Every structure is written in C-alpha cells, then in structure tokens.
Amino acid sequence: MTTVSLSQRAIQIKESQIREASRYCEKFGAINLAQGLPDFPAPEAIKESARAAIALDFNQYADSWGWDKLRNAIASKMQRDNHITVDPETEVTVCCGATEGLNIALMTLINQGDRVLIFEPFYENYIPNLATVGGIPEFVTLQPPQWEITQEILEPAFKKGIKAVIINSPANPTGKVWTRAELELIAQLCQQYNVYAITDEIYEYILYEGEHISLMSIAGMRDRTIVVNGFSKTFCITGWRLGYTVASPELTAAMRRIHDFITICAPAPLQHAALTAMEFGREYFTNLALDYKRKRDMLYPALVEIGLAPVLPKGAYYMWTDSSAIAPDADQAAFRLAKEALVAAVPGSCFSHPDREKVNGLRFCFAKKDSTIEAAVENLRKLKL
Structure with missing residues (x-):
C-alpha cells in the first residue's frame, strides 16, 4: 500500500x-x-426569488466580484446600518459564504509565520483558516460573564508583533457584543502597532442588548479593516453559502484576484434571491x-x-x-x-x-x-x- x-x-x-x-x-x-x-x-419570498432566477436561466457564471445590483444593495446597507460610505465597484466582493470571505482576507494579509490575534473562546474555523495560510494564532482569553476587553490584557499581544486581529461581534460562541469603548481601544492599538483588523459580522442583526458597531466605522480604521459578512444567519439560508467582504480598493483588488481563482463566483441565481432579501423592510x-x-x-x-x-x-x-x-x-x-x-x-x-x-x-x-x-x-x- x-x-x-x-x-x-x-x-x-x-x-x-x-x-x-x-x-x-x-x-x-x-x-x-x-x-x-x-x-x-x-422566508418564502427568498425561496421564490431563487426559483424564479433559475427558471429565467440565471444559471451561468456571474460577475466574479458579484452581481452589480447586489453589490449596490450591500453598499446601501453599509451606509444605512453601519454609517460607512462604500464604493460597490471597488470595495465590495460577493463570495461563497463568510467562510470564504475570511479565508481570502487572511490570504491577502498573512504570510507564513505572521501572528494573528484571536479571542478565546473563538469560532472554530479561525484556527484551520490560519493553518491554510501558515499564520500563527495569538490567543487572548476572555472570562465570563462579561468577556471584557481591557488594555492590560490586549497590549501584550500587540507588543508581540501581530499582523492582524480577528473580531467577531456579536460573537460565536459567547454572544458577546463589543462595545464602542472596546472597539476604540482596538482601533488605537491597531494604529499604534500597524495592525490590520478582520471583522466577522455575520450575526449583525441578531442583537438583544447594546448596539452593533462595525470597527470600520471607528476613526482611523477605514483602510485597515476588512469586513466579512453574509446572508446565511440573517435569512436562514446557511446552505446557500453567500457572503461578502468590504474593504479598501487596494485590499479588495487583492482579495478579488484570490477569490476569482478559488471559486470564480458565488452562485448566480442565489445572488438574485439575496437581493430580494436585502430589500426586506426594517x-x-x-x-x-x-x-x-x-x-x-x-x-x-x-x-x-x-x-x-x-x-x-x-x-x-x-x-x-x-x-x-x-x-x-x-x-x-x-x-x-x-x-x-x-x-x-x-x-x-x-x-x-x-x-x-x-x-x-x-x-x-x-x-x-x-x-x-x-x-x-x-x-x-x-x-x-
């Protein structure tokens, strides 16, 4: 054998x-x-939209970056809900789930041996995602029930020389919602130590206390943050594998090149259904x-x-x-x-x-x-x- x-x-x-x-x-x-x-x-409207798109033969490759109408809707959502002005032509990429979004973000930023800060307890995918790019996880352990972030527990990790930090808010598995003060502290340290941030915001609308704040909206973080988000949790379509990234034109261009040769594009008919979902009212x-x-x-x-x-x-x-x-x-x-x-x-x-x-x-x-x-x-x- x-x-x-x-x-x-x-x-x-x-x-x-x-x-x-x-x-x-x-x-x-x-x-x-x-x-x-x-x-x-x-929701029935989403399923009907997907069926209609398939029947209308939206079954071939879509634009690798994502259907333009969907990218426009994502840009509008970022402005409305996150107070971030986004160019859909150069800063939004539709990909195969937030999982691919996280992977292409890491592939864009991380070289073999680069250290990436993650907060324990962390979402299971982060460790294997880092393994695929040769990144080394740097852990900061948070304690229940508040899962509080302080400068005393954060700064030693930044001083070690990390390249990026992954922030998940609201968080899986803890349900932690990052406060503005915590995000401002992260922003301060990222700028001080020249660190990028990847924000996993997939549970953005599933919120019970506090407010969802995207780190990209914090002063100084616009060009050093990659937002990773998607449709699966909000619209109960985990099997559709539809996600997206938002980042500066330079970072987006690099992620798009990688995305193009990994998956080419997200499923075309499902992008039409996602646009229907984005049009739901408040x-x-x-x-x-x-x-x-x-x-x-x-x-x-x-x-x-x-x-x-x-x-x-x-x-x-x-x-x-x-x-x-x-x-x-x-x-x-x-x-x-x-x-x-x-x-x-x-x-x-x-x-x-x-x-x-x-x-x-x-x-x-x-x-x-x-x-x-x-x-x-x-x-x-x-x-x-």
Whole structure:
C-alpha cells in the first residue's frame, strides 16, 4: 500500500467538532442544539426569488466580484446600518459564504509565520483558516460573564508583533457584543502597532442588548479593516453559502484576484434571491431579533435549573455554559449529554486553545423551532447530575 504524504496544513487541520457533535444526534437520536443551522424554513419570498432566477436561466457564471445590483444593495446597507460610505465597484466582493470571505482576507494579509490575534473562546474555523495560510494564532482569553476587553490584557499581544486581529461581534460562541469603548481601544492599538483588523459580522442583526458597531466605522480604521459578512444567519439560508467582504480598493483588488481563482463566483441565481432579501423592510430585522430573544429566554431557565450556569448572550443565537456539573471535561460532558439527555451541544474544546489539556464549557444553539427547544428542555430536566 502506498504511503500518503500529506502537507503540513492538511495534518494541522482537524475534523470539525461542531459537525461531530451533530453526528451524536444520529447515533443517539438526540436533539440537535449543536450546529448553528435553523430547523425552520427560510422566508418564502427568498425561496421564490431563487426559483424564479433559475427558471429565467440565471444559471451561468456571474460577475466574479458579484452581481452589480447586489453589490449596490450591500453598499446601501453599509451606509444605512453601519454609517460607512462604500464604493460597490471597488470595495465590495460577493463570495461563497463568510467562510470564504475570511479565508481570502487572511490570504491577502498573512504570510507564513505572521501572528494573528484571536479571542478565546473563538469560532472554530479561525484556527484551520490560519493553518491554510501558515499564520500563527495569538490567543487572548476572555472570562465570563462579561468577556471584557481591557488594555492590560490586549497590549501584550500587540507588543508581540501581530499582523492582524480577528473580531467577531456579536460573537460565536459567547454572544458577546463589543462595545464602542472596546472597539476604540482596538482601533488605537491597531494604529499604534500597524495592525490590520478582520471583522466577522455575520450575526449583525441578531442583537438583544447594546448596539452593533462595525470597527470600520471607528476613526482611523477605514483602510485597515476588512469586513466579512453574509446572508446565511440573517435569512436562514446557511446552505446557500453567500457572503461578502468590504474593504479598501487596494485590499479588495487583492482579495478579488484570490477569490476569482478559488471559486470564480458565488452562485448566480442565489445572488438574485439575496437581493430580494436585502430589500426586506426594517420590520423583518426587528422581528428576527425579537424572535431569537424569545427562543433564548425559553432555553436559559432550563440550563440554570440543571446547574450549567449559562451566560445570557447579548447577541447571536448561541448560549455558553459551564460543563463541570456534567463531567470534568467538556468533551466528556457533551458525550454524556447526548447519550443520557438526548441533547447534542458542542464541547468548549472546539472554541479553545488547542493545547489546553482540560476544557470547561458547552455551547447550545437556540436557532430552532419552539417545539425543538421545548423537547430539549424536557430532556435536559430529566438529566440526573
């Protein structure tokens, strides 16, 4: 048998623990509160728009940078909601999900050995994303329940010589919403130490407390920030893989060259449907946040009741909890929860420094039908701790 010689990046990238947690559902017949995919339908108007675009034969390559009408709509949205003036011709790129957006941002900025600051707990993708470009993660660990950012914990990381910082707000998995004061501190340090920022803003409209502020809108950050965003979470279309980036013309030109040779373009008919979504009125976004807040408040008391000390999220649709009441280690806790309570959550190790020997924490997703959350709560309350 031939010995396979793998690249170092292939060896470094491990299988997704989020998808693994979802597989518990099949193994044990558990309710999936692990993966961030809603189990309710996308808005009918979007689906109809996609069907119509396919029927009208918008089925060939789109402009690699994105359909011009969609880029114009994104620029208008940036002005209206983020107070940032954007040129759709030179500063907006439609790509295959926010995941590709993050990757092309890193490919544009990071050389082998460059250090990139990420905040722990962090979204699972950031570590393998860095591995693909040879970047080295620099960790700053935040503490519940406030997940507070201070100059004392930040500046040592900047002094080490980082090239970029990744900011996720509202954050997965913690639900942290960055304050203006925290963003202004990041802006000050980025300018002082010549650091770029990549902002993951995919949960922008899923907000319960505070306000969403894009770092790009902070003084001095316009030309050193790459905004990464998308349509999947806001419009319940995670499988469509539609995202976009916003950055200065110089950064955008570089990202577009990389994007062109990786995916060529985002799916053409789905871009037409995304334009329909962008035209929804303010009521849609208000109701979206209210509905997720209601779902959050359905799950939270049950997690308190069984002793998991959940942190009430200010945004996004995940809840971070303690796991020590279930098992001494997060992986063991997630397995026991799926097996005995028939509820799947993601272990905190998925969002933690990979060298940690022991990790505490579980992440629950509440982007689910009310009936799903009710069934999960009933199961959780039967768990004997």
